[in-house]
Amino acid sequence: DAEITQSPRHKITETGRQVTLACHQTWNHNNMFWYRQDLGHGLRLIHYSYGVQDTNKGEVSDGYSVSRSNTEDLPLTLESAASSQTSVYFCASSGGLAGGPLGNEQFFGPGTRLTVL
Amino acid sequence: KNQVEQSPQSLIILEGKNCTLQCNYTVSPFSNLRWYKQDTGRGPVSLTIMTFSENTKSNGRYTATLDADTKQSSLHITASQLSDSASYICVVRAGGGADGLTFGKGTHLIIQP
Numbered sequence: 444d445a446e447i448t449q450s451p452r453h454k455i456t457e458t459g460r461q462v463t464l465a466c467h468q469t470w471n472h473n474n475m476f477w478y479r480q481d482l483g484h485g486l487r488l489i490h491y492s493y494g495v496q497d498t499n500k501g502e503v504s505d506g507y508s509v510s511r512s513n514t515e516d517l518p519l520t521l522e523s524a525a526s527s528q529t530s531v532y533f534c535a536s537s538g539g540l541a542g543g544p545l546g547n548e549q550f551f552g553p554g555t556r557l558t559v560l
Numbered sequence: 561k562n563q564v565e566q567s568p569q570s571l572i573i574l575e576g577k578n579c580t581l582q583c584n585y586t587v588s589p590f591s592n593l594r595w596y597k598q599d600t601g602r603g604p605v606s607l608t609i610m611t612f613s614e615n616t617k618s619n620g621r622y623t624a625t626l627d628a629d630t631k632q633s634s635l636h637i638t639a640s641q642l643s644d645s646a647s648y649i650c651v652v653r654a655g656g657g658a659d660g661l662t663f664g665k666g667t668h669l670i671i672q673p
Contacts, residue, residue, distance in 0.1 A: 485564070485649065485663030486604075533603050548594070549661075551603030 445470040449534050449552040457560055462521040464555050466534030474537045475517040476549065477501075477509060479530040486533065492517055524559045531556050562587040564652050564664035572670045577640055581667045583633040583650035591653040591660065595624055595635045598647045598666070607635070607648075637669075645671045 447468040456462050466475065473494045478486040488501030490509040498509050506528060508520045521528055535549040564585045573579050585593070592611045596604035608619050610626040610633060617624050621644075623636045637644055647666040654660040 483665065485665045487663075488661070535603070548606045548609070551605070553603055554601070 447534060447536055447550055447552040449532075449555050451555060452553065453556045453558075455558045455560065456524050458524060458526060460524050462524050462557065464519045464521075464532055464534075464557070466517050466519065466552060467515055468534075468536040468550075468552075469515065470536055470538060470550065471514060472536035472538045472550075473514070474547075474549075475511070476535040476537075477507070477517065477519045478533045478535065479503065479528075480533060480554075481530050489519065489532075490517075521557075524557075526559050529557060529559045562652070562654060562662040564650055564662045566648075566650050566664035566667050568667060569665070570668040570670070572672060573640055575640055575642055575671050575673050578636065578638050579640060579669065580637075581635045581648050581650075581669070583635070583652075583664055585631050585633070585650070585652045585662070585664075587631075587652040587654050587662050589655045590628065590631075591655050593624075593626060593633050593653070594651045595622070595633075596649040596651060598649060600646070604649055640671045642671050642673060645669060 450465045476491040477489040480486050487503045489507050492498050492511040532555045534552040537547040537549045567582045594609045595607045597607050598604040607622050608617050608624045612628050621638045626633045647668050649666040650664040652662050
């Protein structure tokens with residue numbers, strides 16, 4: 444069955460370190476997204492991609508970067524981790540045209556809980 | 561600014577009872593509205609999608625309604641089960657693009673035996 448996976452599921456790191464969170468989907472979806480989820484906030488969009496070599500900034504992109512070298516993967520990198528980046532991170536993917544009339548359903552991964560000490 | 565407000569923030573009900581969750585939005589132009597269920601420690605999963613022309617849609621014991629004039633949606637859960645304990649997130653899409661999604665903060669529902 445097609446799926447979307449994230450690794451690691453839990454990560455503890457120190458302030459200033461570079462961290463990369465992996466996201467892999469086997470849906471063959473064009474569109475991939477990274478969100479963070481914090482208490483008191485809804486899911487907030489960090490970066491997204493509509494296809495290979497395409498990346499776009501979301502609402503809370505400062506301090507994060509992504510690259511899309513193939514269809515299946517969209518790794519999220521924290522350049523220099525800060526305590527404010529302690530959060531749960533979700534990757535999602537969707538098929539078809541992102542701006543299509545039904546706004547194709549996004550399928551979410553299980554999340555990565557990141558703690559920055 | 562596009563906003564999605566959900567109420568209540570949290571809700572505790574007894575198993576077998578019904579409940580209704582509310583979602584008010586100020587998103588323009590409106591494209592569609594989804595309700596997601598998020599179990600603890602997992603990613604959200606779509607329950608239903610509502611487009612402008614739809615008033616009611618059911619998915620098993622879940623029934624979503626949409627009033628596009630008042631910009632309100634509700635999710636009604638019938639004969640609740642312990643497995644319904646989760647957060648329910650309302651997500652509204654404006655016209656086009658990934659950054660056209662606005663997420664509510666969710667309602668945390670607890671079903672007690």
